[in-house]
Amino acid sequence: MSNLPIIALDFPGISETKDFLSKFHTEKLFVKVGMELYYQSGPAIIEYLKENNHQVFLDLKLHDIPNTVKSAMKVLAGLEVDMTNVHAAGGQRMMEAALEGLNSGTVSGKKRPTCIAVTQLTSTSTSQMNKEQLIEGELERSVLHYARLAKQSGLDGVVCSPLEVSDIHTTLGSNFLTVTPGIRMADGNAHDQIRIATPEKARELGSDFIVVGRAITGADDPLSAYQTIKKAWEGIQHVK
Numbered sequence: 001m002s003n004l005p006i007i008a009l010d011f012p013g014i015s016e017t018k019d020f021l022s023k024f025h026t027e028k029l030f031v032k033v034g035m036e037l038y039y040q041s042g043p044a045i046i047e048y049l050k051e052n053n054h055q056v057f058l059d060l061k062l063h064d065i066p067n068t069v070k071s072a073m074k075v076l077a078g079l080e081v082d083m084t085n086v087h088a089a090g091g092q093r094m095m096e097a098a099l100e101g102l103n104s105g106t107v108s109g110k111k112r113p114t115c116i117a118v119t120q121l122t123s124t125s126t127s128q129m130n131k132e133q134l135i136e137g138e139l140e141r142s143v144l145h146y147a148r149l150a151k152q153s154g155l156d157g158v159v160c161s162p163l164e165v166s167d168i169h170t171t172l173g174s175n176f177l178t179v180t181p182g183i184r185m186a187d188g189n190a191h192d193q194i195r196i197a198t199p200e201k202a203r204e205l206g207s208d209f210i211v212v213g214r215a216i217t218g219a220d221d222p223l224s225a226y227q228t229i230k231k232a233w234e235g236i237q238h239v240k
């Protein structure tokens, strides 16, 4: 898997997605299909993206009883996506079941989709977590706890903000993947995100992948916004 910036295709349907992708001509991308687009278009959008040789992160954030997650993951593995995810809050048994489902649904001779767990959403703050989830202490502690649980369950990595990456890599090893949304340019609008960082900062902090939505999809010139973000992300890579 190449570590291109992952573009969040948060669009209402296939035609809007095709319009958007046409701006990138024949460039091969790493894209993320989330709930909005998948619930509208189903497997057809995944087939379309794979036919066009894009790498695909299917972000449905599964969170249910182990048996249900296992069966759902078996189906998702059949779509031959490159990456998919669950909520770590579903627990160790659920995460293990997710992997069992993915393993059993992976087409023979193909690679099992990378499976990562959402720790605390990047739209969550410490005070919100304290009040609404009744988890005490700093948010970083909860993120690290969920990351440890995901690793114990056999998952490949986590979704977190760039701000927690270095703690996770120090504690759980540099091979444990960190996929980080909440990416904004220095002068960008944070929208509903709380724990944000620029692409340069994400690389500096050791993120393995960045996920970028509105900073690209909402730009006047999405191709140029993508190229700027990609350069910023790769620029720092040379220094590392």
Ligand SMILES: O=C(O)c1cc(=O)[nH]c(=O)n1[C@@H]1O[C@H](COP(=O)(O)O)[C@@H](O)[C@H]1O
Binding pocket: 008, 010, 034, 059, 061, 085, 118, 120, 121, 122, 123, 159, 160, 181, 182, 183, 191, 193, 211, 212, 213, 214, 215
């Ligand atoms: O799992 C995700 O991808 C995800 C986890 C998380 O904690 N925060 C988060 O923003 N995301 C997704 O990453 C994307 C971020 O979009 P923008 O805020 O527009 O860049 C959205 O598609 C979110 O669904």
